[in-house]
Amino acid sequence: MKVVGICGSDVHYLKHLRNSGVALKEPMVLGHESAGVIIETGKLVKNLVVGDRVALEPGIPCYRCSFCKHGSNNLCREVKFFGSPRVHGSLAQQVS
Numbered sequence: 001m002k003v004v005g006i007c008g009s010d011v012h013y014l015k016h017l018r019n020s021g022v023a024l025k026e027p028m029v030l031g032h033e034s035a036g037v038i039i040e041t042g043k044l045v046k047n048l049v050v051g052d053r054v055a056l057e058p059g060i061p062c063y064r065c066s067f068c069k070h071g072s073n074n075l076c077r078e079v080k081f082f083g084s085p086r087v088h089g090s091l092a093q094q095v096s
Contacts, residue, residue, distance in 0.1 A: 001034055001036040001039060001090055001093060001096065002036045003034065003035050004031040004033060004089075006030075006032035007033055009083070009084075010030040010089075010091075013018075013030055014030065022084070022085055025085070028083075028085060028089070029083070029088035029091055030087045031088055031089035032081055032082040033058070034056045034091075035053065035055045035056060036095075038050050038052045038054060039094070056082070056095070057079075058081050058090075059073070059076075060079065060081070060087065061078070062074035062079070064078075065077065082095070
């Protein structure tokens with residue numbers, strides 16, 4: 001990671017251990033507004049190379065529901081987000 005923005009939800013989790021009614025139950029890495037540089041790619045990655053600068057999409061869709069199957073990942077009801085309970089955020093040296 002090169003940069004990670006701190007937004008209001010990060011501040012709420014830090015100050016109140018909750019955000020929008022979701023309470024933290026265990027320690028969590030914050031951060032979901034981030035950019036960095038590719039340091040390694042997998043064998044199947046064709047459109048990125050080591051050294052590319054990237055901004056991260058913080059939403060991780062399920063890829064199984066009808067929305068995801070039709071390319072509307074933004075409407076996925078099972079989407080998980082970096083820096084929200086169950087998914088550590090990007091305020092770290094590396095994410096994968």
